[in-house]
Amino acid sequence: NAGVTQTPKFRVLKTGQSMTLLCAQDMNHEYMYWYRQDPGMGLRLIHYSVGEGTTAKGEVPDGYNVSRLKKQNFLLGLESAAPSQTSVYFCASSYGSGGTYNEQFFGPGTRLTVL
Amino acid sequence: AQSVSQHNHHVILSEAASLELGCNYSYGGTVNLFWYVQYPGQHLQLLLKYFSGDPLVKGIKGFEAEFIKSKFSFNLRKPSVQWSDTAEYFCAVIPTGGGNKLTFGTGTQLKVEL
Numbered sequence: 001n002a003g004v005t006q007t008p009k010f011r012v013l014k015t016g017q018s019m020t021l022l023c024a025q026d027m028n029h030e031y032m033y034w035y036r037q038d039p040g041m042g043l044r045l046i047h048y049s050v051g052e053g054t055t056a057k058g059e060v061p062d063g064y065n066v067s068r069l070k071k072q073n074f075l076l077g078l079e080s081a082a083p084s085q086t087s088v089y090f091c092a093s094s095y096g097s098g099g100t101y102n103e104q105f106f107g108p109g110t111r112l113t114v115l
Numbered sequence: 116a117q118s119v120s121q122h123n124h125h126v127i128l129s130e131a132a133s134l135e136l137g138c139n140y141s142y143g144g145t146v147n148l149f150w151y152v153q154y155p156g157q158h159l160q161l162l163l164k165y166f167s168g169d170p171l172v173k174g175i176k177g178f179e180a181e182f183i184k185s186k187f188s189f190n191l192r193k194p195s196v197q198w199s200d201t202a203e204y205f206c207a208v209i210p211t212g213g214g215n216k217l218t219f220g221t222g223t224q225l226k227v228e229l
Contacts, residue, residue, distance in 0.1 A: 042219035102147045102209045108158040
C-alpha cells in the first residue's frame with residue numbers, strides 16, 4: 001500500500017495563477033482532509049470530505065476549493081494564488097469518524113511558494 | 116471547539132538527557148489524543164495515540180505519553196534522547212465522537228546536541 005500520496009511535491013506560482021493539488025489514498029478511507037502548515041501555527045484544516053461527492057469547509061477555507069469526485073482522490077484548487085498561500089499543504093485520510101476511526105494518516109506534503 | 120496548547124516552542128537538549136514536552140487541551144468531553152513528529156524536510160509521522168484504557172501510552176522510538184484527564188494533559192516523554200530525535204513535535208486532539216475536527220498544537224521544535 002502506498003498510503004496517502006500527494007502531487008506535486010514542490011511548486012512555485014506567480015500571484016494570480018491557478019493550480020490543483022492532488023491527493024490520493026489507497027486505504028479505502030471515507031474521510032479526507034486538506035491542511036496547511038505555517039511556521040508557529042501548527043496545521044490548520046482547510047477543507048474536508050466525509051465521502052465521495054461531499055465537501056465541507058474547515059478552519060481556513062478562503063481562497064481554496066476542493067472536489068471529491070472519486071473516493072480515493074481529493075483535489076485542492078487555488079483559483080488565483082496569493083503570496084499568503086505560500087505554505088506546506090498536507091493531505092490526510094481516515095476510515096471515518098469516532099473512536100479509532102479518528103486516526104488520520106498523512107501524505108508527504110506539497111511545498112507551495114507564491115511569488 | 117477544542118484547543119491545544121504546547122507551551123514549549125523550542126527545546127534544546129544534550130544527548131542522553133530526558134525529555135518532557137507539554138501538551139494541554141481544552142474540551143469539555145472525552146477526547147482522543149495524538150503525538151506526531153516531523154523530521155526536517157519530512158512529513159508527519161504518528162508517534163503514539165490514545166483512544167481509551169491505560170493512560171500511559173507507549174509509542175515508537177522509545178517515546179511515551181501519559182494522559183492525565185484531571186489536568187487535561189498529554190505530555191510526551193523520553194528517558195534518553197538521541198541526536199536523531201531532532202524534529203518538530205505536534206500534539207493533536209479530537210473529540211471521541213469525531214466530528215472531523217483534529218486540532219493541532221503549534222508544535223515544539225526539539226534540537227538535540229551532541
